[in-house]
Amino acid sequence: xxxxxxxxxxxxxxxxxxxxxxxxxxxxxxxxxxxxxxxxxxxxxxxxxxxxxxxxxxxxxxxxxxxxxxxxxxxxxxxxxxxxxxxxxxxxxxxxxxxxxxxxxxxxxxxxxxxxxxxxxxxxxxxxxxxxxxxxxxxxxxxxxxxxxxxxxxxxxxxxxxxxxxxxxxxxxxxxxxxxxxxxxxxxxxxxxxxxxxxxxxxxxxxxxxxxxxxxxxxxxxxxxxxxxxxxxxxxxxxxxxxxxxxxxxxxxxxxxxxxxxxxxxxxxxxxxxxxxxxxxxxxxxxxxxxxxxxxxxxxxxxxxxxxxxxxxxxxxxxxxxxxxxxxxxxxxxxxxxxx
Amino acid sequence: xxxxxxxxxxxxxxxxxxxxxxxxxxxxxxxxxxxxxxxxxxxxxxxxxxxxxxxxxxxxxxxxxxxxxxxxxxxxxxxxxxxxxxxxxxxxxxxxxxxxxxxxxxxxxxxxxxxxxxxxxxxxxxxxxxxxxxxxxxxxxxxxxxxxxxxxxxxxxxxxxxxxxxxxxxxxxxxxxxxxxxxxxxxxxxxxxxxxxxxxxxxxxxxxxxxxxxxxxxxxxxxxxxxxxxxxxxxxxxxxxxxxxxxxxxxxxxxxxxxxxxxxxxxxxxxxxxxxxxxxxxxxxxxxxxxxxxxxxxxxxxxxxxxxxxxxxxxxxxxxxxxxxxxxxxxxxxxxxxxxxxxxxxxxxxxxxxxxxxxxxxxxxxxxxxxxxxxxxxxxxxxxxxxxxxxxxxxxxxxxxxxxxxxxxxxxxxxxxxxxxxxxxxxxxxxxxxxxxxxxxxxxxxxxxxxxxxxxxxxxxxxxxxxxxxxxxxxxxxxxxxxxxxxxxxxxxxxxxxxxxxxxxxxxxxxxxxxxxxxxxxxxxxxxxxxxxxxxxxxxxxxxxxxxxx
Numbered sequence: 058x059x060x061x062x063x064x065x066x067x068x069x070x071x072x073x074x075x076x077x078x079x080x081x082x083x084x085x086x087x088x089x090x091x092x093x094x095x096x097x098x099x100x101x102x103x104x105x106x107x108x109x110x111x112x113x114x115x116x117x118x119x120x121x122x123x124x125x126x127x128x129x130x131x132x133x134x135x136x137x138x139x140x141x142x143x144x145x146x147x148x149x150x151x152x153x154x155x156x157x158x159x160x161x162x163x164x165x166x167x168x169x170x171x172x173x174x175x176x177x178x179x180x181x182x183x184x185x186x187x188x189x190x191x192x193x194x195x196x197x198x199x200x201x202x203x204x205x206x207x208x209x210x211x212x213x214x215x216x217x218x219x220x221x222x223x224x225x226x227x228x229x230x231x232x233x234x235x236x237x238x239x240x241x242x243x244x245x246x247x248x249x250x251x252x253x254x255x256x257x258x259x260x261x262x263x264x265x266x267x268x269x270x271x272x273x274x275x276x277x278x279x280x281x282x283x284x285x286x287x288x289x290x291x292x293x294x295x296x297x298x299x300x301x302x303x304x305x306x307x308x309x310x311x312x313x314x315x316x317x318x319x320x321x322x323x324x325x326x327x328x329x330x331x332x333x334x335x336x337x338x339x340x341x342x343x344x345x346x347x348x349x350x351x352x353x354x355x356x357x358x359x360x361x362x363x364x365x366x367x368x369x370x371x372x373x374x375x376x377x378x379x380x381x382x383x384x385x386x387x388x389x390x391x392x393x394x395x396x397x
Numbered sequence: 398x399x400x401x402x403x404x405x406x407x408x409x410x411x412x413x414x415x416x417x418x419x420x421x422x423x424x425x426x427x428x429x430x431x432x433x434x435x436x437x438x439x440x441x442x443x444x445x446x447x448x449x450x451x452x453x454x455x456x457x458x459x460x461x462x463x464x465x466x467x468x469x470x471x472x473x474x475x476x477x478x479x480x481x482x483x484x485x486x487x488x489x490x491x492x493x494x495x496x497x498x499x500x501x502x503x504x505x506x507x508x509x510x511x512x513x514x515x516x517x518x519x520x521x522x523x524x525x526x527x528x529x530x531x532x533x534x535x536x537x538x539x540x541x542x543x544x545x546x547x548x549x550x551x552x553x554x555x556x557x558x559x560x561x562x563x564x565x566x567x568x569x570x571x572x573x574x575x576x577x578x579x580x581x582x583x584x585x586x587x588x589x590x591x592x593x594x595x596x597x598x599x600x601x602x603x604x605x606x607x608x609x610x611x612x613x614x615x616x617x618x619x620x621x622x623x624x625x626x627x628x629x630x631x632x633x634x635x636x637x638x639x640x641x642x643x644x645x646x647x648x649x650x651x652x653x654x655x656x657x658x659x660x661x662x663x664x665x666x667x668x669x670x671x672x673x674x675x676x677x678x679x680x681x682x683x684x685x686x687x688x689x690x691x692x693x694x695x696x697x698x699x700x701x702x703x704x705x706x707x708x709x710x711x712x713x714x715x716x717x718x719x720x721x722x723x724x725x726x727x728x729x730x731x732x733x734x735x736x737x738x739x740x741x742x743x744x745x746x747x748x749x750x751x752x753x754x755x756x757x758x759x760x761x762x763x764x765x766x767x768x769x770x771x772x773x774x775x776x777x778x779x780x781x782x783x784x785x786x787x788x789x790x791x792x793x794x795x796x797x798x799x800x801x802x803x804x805x806x807x808x809x810x811x812x813x814x815x816x817x818x819x820x821x822x823x824x825x826x827x828x829x830x831x832x833x834x835x836x837x838x839x840x841x842x843x844x845x846x847x848x849x850x851x852x853x854x855x856x857x858x859x860x861x862x863x864x865x866x867x868x869x870x871x872x873x874x875x876x877x878x879x880x881x882x883x884x885x886x887x888x889x890x891x892x893x894x895x896x897x898x899x900x901x902x903x904x905x906x907x908x909x910x911x912x913x914x915x916x917x918x919x920x921x922x923x924x925x926x927x928x929x930x931x932x933x934x935x936x937x938x939x940x941x942x943x944x945x946x947x
Binding site: 105108134140141143150151203206207 | 838840842843845846847848849850851852853856860861864865867
């Protein structure tokens with residue numbers, strides 16, 4: 058499948074330091090890609106480069122056969138057919154909701170423009186607020202108007218900068234689902250930039266991890282979660298413990314048990330283990346100390362201690378008051394890396 | 398006459414013309430756009446006359462006032478400026494403190510009415526008061542009849558000028574101080590109370606120190622106005638550097654000497670500008686709190702005193718001189734054709750001057766948007782420049798035009814263009830203040846949203862920036878309109894022969910000691926200016942720092 062928008066080894070320097078460092082990314086029609094990284098990792102800069110709001114110092118941005126950005130070449134944002142939803146929504150305070158959505162539709166004749174804008178508002182279930190002004194809307198409503206405004210031009214690509222970060226926890230799930238429905242029904246390629254692992258895993262068809270200006274890994278979320286390319290990549294998508302290990306004859310031995318490490322030479326290594334990797338075991342497991350036990354509604358959060366190495370597990374149940382538990386490692390939630 | 402500066406912007410004038418607007422990452426797609434070029438051009442237009450003045454000052458001069466006289470000018474200017482700084486600051490700060498922090502009869506009315514004296518130029522105040530307190534005037538006559546010695550009551554002295562100009566210019570301090578008191582963090586006032594301060598101690602130990610930068614900024618504006626004043630001090634017979642500039646040119650015919658005096662004025666004005674700027678940046682730590690200020694009830698006695706103080710201020714700074722001038726005007730039949738012509742000229746010049754100035758200010762504000770705004774800083778230099786100095790800087794091209802213009806009509810038109818140039822060069826910064834403040838409502842991402850929605854840079858300005866800042870554009874237009882209406886020295890120096898504005902007509906009548914005749918154009922001028930000033934001061938009174946729409 059040909060990508061509808063593609064970044065090839067794009068770099069951007071701020072004061073001599075790379076904010077984006079040879080980043081490559083492909084967006085496909087009808088697919089939602091999440092770009093996950095901590096704040097300051099360069100993901101918003103990459104987004105702005107794609108939108109044409111920021112030039113590229115090296116590498117190139119292509120749309121189909123067309124070059125959009127390259128050193129010395131810059132197609133203006135208004136000529137890119139790329140929509141964008143801003144973190145602060147950036148609604149125009151002097152225009153009504155309907156006029157905000159119709160802002161980018163000036164080429165259409167008036168009746169058609171209004172019809173289209175109303176259609177988009179309907180898609181985000183805000184048709185009844187068409188005549189309102191942005192300052193009377195809640196945060197979630199503003200976010201949906203911003204989405205409708207970007208979708209109204211029927212762009213080939215739509216970029217969303219931290220679209221859910223301004224919303225409080227209660228509304229977040231509902232609005233996220235509604236936004237995803239709208240995005241999918243529009244059929245554009247979408248790129249969602251976020252620092253929230255849960256948002257990224259839940260929304261994305263494809264996931265890209267970014268840190269220090271670099272893309273660490275790309276793939277489907279399950280794969281990126283379970284098969285991280287590095288400890289840093291693992292920690293972007295969720296909790297992970299680093300267990301010192303010794304590899305002997307294709308097995309990595311840690312304080313919590315052994316997992317298969319086929320093909321890896323003997324010597325020191327590091328085992329990345331998700332909380333799910335620590336399974337309750339019967340007699341076959343290893344007995345470890347429970348250092349702390351916290352109740353978190355659906356699960357218990359256990360801090361385990363074995364051989365001076367702490368680890369974190371999420372279990373449904375333990376024997377109340379038990380000082381030790383028996384665990385074994387589930388290799389599906391582990392990965393073996395070189396020692397640091 | 399200069400007037401109505403950045404103080405009259407919507408209240409929490411955020412850094413206004415002087416500093417960068419706080420707006421995140423700079424717009425990095427900076428091809429040298431036509432807008433940017435327009436901003437640079439506008440800044441160059443402002444600074445050109447100042448360069449000309451400097452150049453002219455170092456040319457060999459022929460005759461001029463003696464060094465002793467010049468020293469006298471400088472000394473009186475310094476004394477006058479210092480006196481007005483104290484007087485205007487005292488009056489303005491007390492008025493603002495009363496109106497913002499207390500409840501007393503008429504408070505709501507005084508809140509906006511105390512800004513109204515901005516409609517009356519200082520020279521109109523001088524005409525009214527000096528005539529009322531003249532040796533042959535009604536007050537002196539009454540005192541003599543009562544067997545009292547009236548000779549201590551003299552306005553045509555340096556102390557008299559200090560007092561009159563303090564009345565004329567206190568609104569600048571009032572407006573900046575009011576904004577500062579309104580934006581002071583309520584929580585720190587509350588904290589002071591819980592730490593054992595009485596309300597009086599809260600004022601002296603918290604509120605006043607917090608407002609000090611704003612007071613300094615207001616005082617600097619008042620001093621800038623004082624330095625630039627020509628009409629009032631001339632009528633009161635006080636010699637200052639500005640009257641020296643005008644006299645060096647008109648009596649001695651020496652632009653070089655005028656330019657040298659101008660350099661001294663420019664130095665003082667630059668100092669005031671610096672003071673004003675540092676005062677402004679100091680205002681930023683006044684946090685905006687959502688909670689309204691609690692006003693102290695003053696009780697019947699103190700309330701009556703407060704109301705009396707505000708009433709007296711309004712009487713002295715506007716009503717008494719205006720009413721006396723109206724009485725005097727009744728004693729003479731107006732020269733109606735001349736009055737009508739001067740009125741039409743004033744309105745025409747004010748409208749044209751506003752259009753040109755607003756054009757330049759919009760070019761600078763939009764062109765410099767989101768970047769280091771040095772064109773705005775250059776423009777603020779023009780604002781600090783007294784009108785007489787600006788005119789001297791434009792004399793060289795003016796002389797050239799008079800000499801080379803074949804047809805007189807062409808010369809007149811060129812002269813008018815120069816005059817408009819002088820207005821614009823001086824007032825662009827005054828317009829820039831409110832426009833810049835209005836544009837802070839356009840966030841960088843709104844700008845970018847417009848671009849990703851298919852608008853070009855110019856289209857985004859037209860469809861987003863301009864409509865969002867529309868109210869600010871109106872404010873700026875009214876500010877400039879009133880200022881041009883009141884302008885005197887630059888018009889006196891640069892106007893084509895027989896070209897009278899109301900200000901010029903009033904000044905000419907007054908210098909001929911025909912005060913009853915001067916009262917007509919003076920009052921007409923105030924009548925034309927009071928509408929816009931009323932609108933602006935009501936708008937300011939309604940606005941609350943931090944109470945804006947998102």
